[in-house]
Amino acid sequence: MAASTSADDLSGLTGAASPRSGSSLDFSIRACVAETPARSSFSVDIAGSAMLEWRVLRLPDQSQVLFVRRCELGTDLSAMTDEGLAQALRRWPDVISDGFVVIGKGAAWQVTLAPASSFDLFATLDEDGSLLLASTVATLLEQRRSHERLNLDALADRFAGALTVDSADTVAPGVKRIIGGHEVRAGGGQLAVSRWWEPRRLAIHRDLTLKRAGADLRRIAEEVVRRNLPAEGPVGVHLSGGRDSSVLCALTARQLAGQDRTVHALTALPCANLPEADDYYQFDEGAAAAATAARYHNVEHHLFRPKPLPLARILDELHRQIGEPIHQPVSLGWIWPQLARCAELGLPALLTGDSGNFTVSAGGLLNLSDVWREEGLLHWIRTSATIARTDGVTMRDLVRESFGGSLPLPLYQAGRKRGQPAILANDFLFVRGALRGKLLAISAGREDPRPPASARSLIQEIAANRCNPMPLGRFEFGVELLAPWNDRTLFELILSVPSSMLASAPDRRLLFDEAFMDLVPDDVMRPSKRGQQNVDFHAAVERLDLETAVERYRASAQCREVIDLDRLGDAAARWPTERRTDMRHLSYWIGQFLPALSLASYLNSLDFPASGASAKSPERLHAGHEPHTG
Numbered sequence: 284m285a286a287s288t289s290a291d292d293l294s295g296l297t298g299a300a301s302p303r304s305g306s307s308l309d310f311s312i313r314a315c316v317a318e319t320p321a322r323s324s325f326s327v328d329i330a331g332s333a334m335l336e337w338r339v340l341r342l343p344d345q346s347q348v349l350f351v352r353r354c355e356l357g358t359d360l361s362a363m364t365d366e367g368l369a370q371a372l373r374r375w376p377d378v379i380s381d382g383f384v385v386i387g388k389g390a391a392w393q394v395t396l397a398p399a400s401s402f403d404l405f406a407t408l409d410e411d412g413s414l415l416l417a418s419t420v421a422t423l424l425e426q427r428r429s430h431e432r433l434n435l436d437a438l439a440d441r442f443a444g445a446l447t448v449d450s451a452d453t454v455a456p457g458v459k460r461i462i463g464g465h466e467v468r469a470g471g472g473q474l475a476v477s478r479w480w481e482p483r484r485l486a487i488h489r490d491l492t493l494k495r496a497g498a499d500l501r502r503i504a505e506e507v508v509r510r511n512l513p514a515e516g517p518v519g520v521h522l523s524g525g526r527d528s529s530v531l532c533a534l535t536a537r538q539l540a541g542q543d544r545t546v547h548a549l550t551a552l553p554c555a556n557l558p559e560a561d562d563y564y565q566f567d568e569g570a571a572a573a574a575t576a577a578r579y580h581n582v583e584h585h586l587f588r589p590k591p592l593p594l595a596r597i598l599d600e601l602h603r604q605i606g607e608p609i610h611q612p613v614s615l616g617w618i619w620p621q622l623a624r625c626a627e628l629g630l631p632a633l634l635t636g637d638s639g640n641f642t643v644s645a646g647g648l649l650n651l652s653d654v655w656r657e658e659g660l661l662h663w664i665r666t667s668a669t670i671a672r673t674d675g676v677t678m679r680d681l682v683r684e685s686f687g688g689s690l691p692l693p694l695y696q697a698g699r700k701r702g703q704p705a706i707l708a709n710d711f712l713f714v715r716g717a718l719r720g721k722l723l724a725i726s727a728g729r730e731d732p733r734p735p736a737s738a739r740s741l742i743q744e745i746a747a748n749r750c751n752p753m754p755l756g757r758f759e760f761g762v763e764l765l766a767p768w769n770d771r772t773l774f775e776l777i778l779s780v781p782s783s784m785l786a787s788a789p790d791r792r793l794l795f796d797e798a799f800m801d802l803v804p805d806d807v808m809r810p811s812k813r814g815q816q817n818v819d820f821h822a823a824v825e826r827l828d829l830e831t832a833v834e835r836y837r838a839s840a841q842c843r844e845v846i847d848l849d850r851l852g853d854a855a856a857r858w859p860t861e862r863r864t865d866m867r868h869l870s871y872w873i874g875q876f877l878p879a880l881s882l883a884s885y886l887n888s889l890d891f892p893a894s895g896a897s898a899k900s901p902e903r904l905h906a907g908h909e910p911h912t913g
Contacts, residue, residue: 308334308353308402308763311422314387314414324387325349334513334631334763336360340368345388348372352382353401355510380510380771383461385416391470398464398480398771399749406467406474407458414469420455421606432456433841433889439721441610442714442882451476454607462748463771480771482746485778487657496780497797503772504643504798508534511634511767515544519630519762521621522548522576522584524568526795526807527639527768529575533802535634536579546582547628548572551617554588554822566818574804589620591825595832597759598884603892604758608885613873615755616823622756622764633762638749638769641742643799645777646785646792648680649738653782656737666783673788709870713851713879716844739782746774817873821859829855829880841886851879 309330324347329335337351338360350360350368360379363371371378376397383396383404392414396404407415407423417423437452451459451467457474461467464480508531512518518539520532536546550572569586576584597619598612625633648670655663667681711722749769756762777785784794790809800808833852836842854876859868 309418309422309757310335310351310416311418311426312349312351312385312416313409313426314349314385314392314416315411325385327351338363338368340365340372342369347387349385349387350379350382351384352379354514355381376771385414387414391468393466393468394461395466395479396461396463398482399746399769399774400463401765401769402463404461405453405458406461406469407455408469408472408474412472419605419607420453420458421604423458424455424606427457435718435721438608439718439725441608442718442878443722443725464747478747480747482743482774482778485775487781488779489658489781491780491784493784493793493797496776496784496794499776500643500773500794500798503770503776504530504768505534505538507767507770507773508634509538511632511765512538513631517545517547517628517630519547519549519621519625519628519633521618521633521635522550522572523636524550524571524575524807525636525810526644526792526803527636529572529636529803529807530643530795530799531634531636531639531767532575532582533579533799536582537802540579540581544581546579547585547625547630548576548582549585549587549621549624549633551621552586552588553819571804571806571810575807578802578804585624587620587624589617589823592616592619592823593828594824595828595835595880595884598881599832599888601755601758602885602888609755609881610878611873612881613817613820613877616820618755618764622760622762625756625762626760631761631763632765633756635764635766636768637766638745641745642768642770642773642777644792644795645738645742646787646794647738647789648676648786649741650782650786651681653737653739654786657739657782662783666786670786670788673791676788709874711879712875713847713854714845714882715847718845738785739778742774742778746771746778818864818869819862820873820877821862824858826855826858829858832880832884836883836887839883839887839890841890842883845886846879846883848883851876851883855880 311328313326314324315326325339327337327349329337329351334354335351336354336359337349340348340350342348348368350371352360360368372384375384375395376382379397381397381400381402383394383400383402386393386395390412394404394406394414394416396402403418405417405420405423407427409415409427415423415426417426434452434454434456437450438454440450440452441454451461451465453460459467459474459476461476464482465476465478467474467476469475512535518535520528520535522528522532532546532548539546550569552569553566573584573586576582592615594612594615597615598609601609622633651663651667651670654666670676671678671681709722711719714722756764780794785792787793790811792808796808830852833848833855836846837848842848859872863869
């Protein structure tokens with residue numbers, strides 16, 4: 284039977300566990316013109332050799348290829364022959380699935396990143412023409428000799444908070460982000476980024492049966508999990524109690540059951556003072572998570588209630604080490620203590636179910652709009668009739684989700700439920716100056732508030748432009764956050780499945796049930812309410828830390844120029860203690876205040892890049908609050 288442990292006293296503060304070297308995906312690469320034909324053009328510095336492998340191959344035409352990939356079970360680049368590597372290059376990225384290749388000939392370079400890769404990859408050119416590659420913007424800026432001002436257009440793109448940002452520009456001028464499925468070409472002192480993998484062109488297999496599609500989903504999911512497992516030792520999995528993380532935990536446990544290896548499943552429980560009754564949200568998914576863990580003898584389940592974090596101090600240090608702004612820090616409240624626990628247990632990585640709702644558990648009412656467009660009226664009627672037999676689904680729901688993105692707005696509004704909550708437009712109350720104007724110009728909140736016209740188009744955008752999450756736990760704990768469900772083969776399968784296999788009531792997933800029904804309890808397969816972790820975000824943050832941070836940021840000229848620090852400070856002093864689920868409350872604190880605080884932290888890190896450095900304390904400092912950084 285699975286073991287359970289409790290860690291109510293886990294603080295999750297920075298410094299709670301010592302970082303483990305050799306466990307992360309940190310690297311820096313310099314590609315320059317070789318002095319002699321026999322000499323390598325590449326200089327490679329990889330900090331995380333335990334999770335990375337690389338090899339240089341010289342081709343007959345004297346061009347060189349650098350292979351870099353995350354280590355996978357059962358394979359080893361060093362054991363491959365030169366001929367095998369050359370063949371792998373022709374079949375890229377099917378042989379080297381999660382990594383990138385750099386091809387150099389003379390002064391021209393081409394860098395190609397595998398679709399949906401777990402790598403953060405950034406590129407720039409040095410003054411001598413060398414191509415610099417690294418896992419963070421900060422690493423590139425340290426190596427590059429010249430620095431320029433902040434790119435406000437790119438900052439506005441990032442800060443607008445879209446699920447995906449179809450842009451290679453970073454906030455640092457001259458530094459390009461390479462998204463999975465993209466390539467960068469360097470030559471003549473210029474960097475050009477383009478896409479080479481196109482999910483929009485994938486064919487839909489209309490003769491595919493639900494049984495066959497479910498078998499394919501199960502097989503691919505098992506392969507993806509296997510590729511993400513460390514070669515030895517215990518494994519960490521974030522287990523929220525939802526579909527995606529529960530299946531991830533179950534598949535991990537099954538694969539390791541015969542190897543006498545333990546799966547450490549970590550579940551963050553909500554704190555006290557939550558609303559006692561809510562018709563929509565299930566705040567505590569601990570029971571569902573425990574039911575999944577109890578099915579597997581090699582799962583040790585860790586339940587804990589995180590204590591408040593010094594969020595601003597954590598953001599300050601992360602921004603100095605990453606070099607890019609973290610737009611939405613709300614999840615740090617519950618993921619940070621889990622990373623700390625992984626470090627204590629000596630785990631190199633924490634697997635999460637992120638992106639699962641776009642791959643392994645894709646589906647819902649929105650897919651009805653695709654059934655109408657792709658399969659015609661008859662399929663739509665059949666699918667709608669099946670869904671309508673589910674409790675809680677009305678004909679108005681079916682019409683709204685099927686046609687909301689295509690019918691004229693008045694007809695769409697007539698089909699909406701009266702009083703249905705809508706996400707409030709972000710007015711960027713805490714941002715001013717030129718950046719505020721740019722944000723208002725591109726804000727999604729200023730556009731037509733109808734839902735996406737197509738579930739398939741939404742998944743296509745995410746598959747094409749999804750960036751790996753910022754390496755939040757890499758620097759402090761040496762623990763890598765990995766998202767197995769963010770995988771090219773999973774995206775390609777879901778995008779090839781007829782939409783009638785995905786369209787379902789909100790609490791049903793036809794394809795998911797077919798593939799994984801035997802792995803998790805019924806309460807996970809068909810939850811009566813949605814889980815909601817971020818509604819409990821208030822208890823994970825120290826109000827005093829927020830207030831002192833805002834006063835500290837007044838010393839930064841860039842903060843004073845971009846952020847309304849008076850308004851931000853007033854809000855920090857009113858940081859709420861009662862948890863509520865209404866959209867206006869969540870929109871203000873999660874959608875506006877926290878991103879603005881994170882942006883202020885980032886701007887402050889630019890003015891004071893050295894940890895512990897600060898300007899003279901401002902006169903407005905609250906009585907009894909000492910200025911600090913880092």
